[in-house]
Amino acid sequence: MKQITYEKIVEEVARLCQEANYDLGQDVIQAFEDSVKTETSEAGKSILNQLIDNANIATANRVPMCQDTGVSVFIVKLGQDCHITGGSLQDAINEGVRTGYEEGYLRYSIVDDPINRKNTGDNTPSVIHVELVEGEDLEIQMTAKGGGAENMSALKMLTPSDGLEGVKEFILNTVREAGPNACPPLVVGVGIGGNFESCAYLAKKSLFRPVGERHVQPDIAALEEEMIIEINKLGIGPQGMGGTTTALDIKIETAPCHIAALPVAVNLNCHASRHKHVRL
Amino acid sequence: MAQHYIRVPFEDGVELELRAGDQVFLTGTIFTARDAAHKRMVEQLEKGEALPIDLTNQAIYYVGPTPAKPGAVIGSAGPTTSSRMDKYTPRLLQEGLKGMIGKGYRSKKVIDSIAENNAVYFAAIGGSGALLAQKIKSSELIAYEDLGTEAIRKIEVENFPCIVVNDHKGGDWYKESQANFKQS
């Protein structure tokens, strides 16, 4: 049985938090560069180029690419033969966030209570999803999820008669209503199926896939291809200033569901699509 | 679309020349305020108290920056979503506020209020906080220190880039620019 210490987790999580905020993934930068070539709006091209400059400044100066350094969201795959020593997994992750955000000069964006709204002063608690898997590894995936795009996300309990057409319409409507508020170009995460809460999780989880990668299942991959074209016909463009790059990518995940149900969740991510992971 | 290099606070009614789609570079001093500071300012006005800042001819930047690293003036400082300020904006425009910098759509009520009060709403590029911070030359805490990142700061900007979205003539750049590229 593999042993992993509390301290090791704290250290790795702190590093992930900082790297996520300073170093935009190469997949996203590549998508910016590809979009500059296809974008038909001159203003849109200029915005995309400024986003590339912004990412470069952030990496070079070790400063966050965006001031909203987000809610720290984790998907943890814990091998059932892995043993964590010295404290709980949840505490270790929150301690890592606390350290990473403080030492990295990242913004504290969490309030203790949704109604009374007092800032917790260390960006905790984070949102942690744990999946128990086979093996003895501990895999930690982290994203810093900003408020602007999260606020424009939506979930709807469609029913089977709404069908695939209803799903497509809901995706397009969500992106249309978000417009510039969610900081396009977007990465659109979609969950179809499951139940009320698992559908939202599917959408969030889909955003952890690299930008530019298609789903392994050919029918879902085809739906992704189709929807990226449809979304980019909306005209919203970079920052809502008009153009053909409304989204850099779309990710779709599906799950079995009840005979009466067809839930759809659309979790929008802005262009600051900050994901990092480590396997211990 | 015209390009303007202008000073803030606005002088001699220069804000009246700005039209939706114009590119503007702002130089001078502006205030930062977001959700919590807006709420508190409007509460103070409702109680008949004076605001800690004079809004006449001023611009407010909707931003909650990251902490400054040692030696830096400010941390990353890009715009936040403006619609969350919509509820409070008409009241501040009545106080003489002329400019707002943020990102995203404004409500019909705010757009009308911008026209009535001869004001202007600018968008800066959301998510480019590292780049925009380089246009900020100084930052001073002015009020509501207890709000942390949401406190009111007076910042000095130099050629701060933004685009006019809503002008006092009712122009709306999000609507106009998107219509040109809509294919479905």
Ligand code: SF4
């Ligand atoms: S939506 Fe994303 S890019 Fe825009 S301000 Fe929020 S975190 Fe930053």
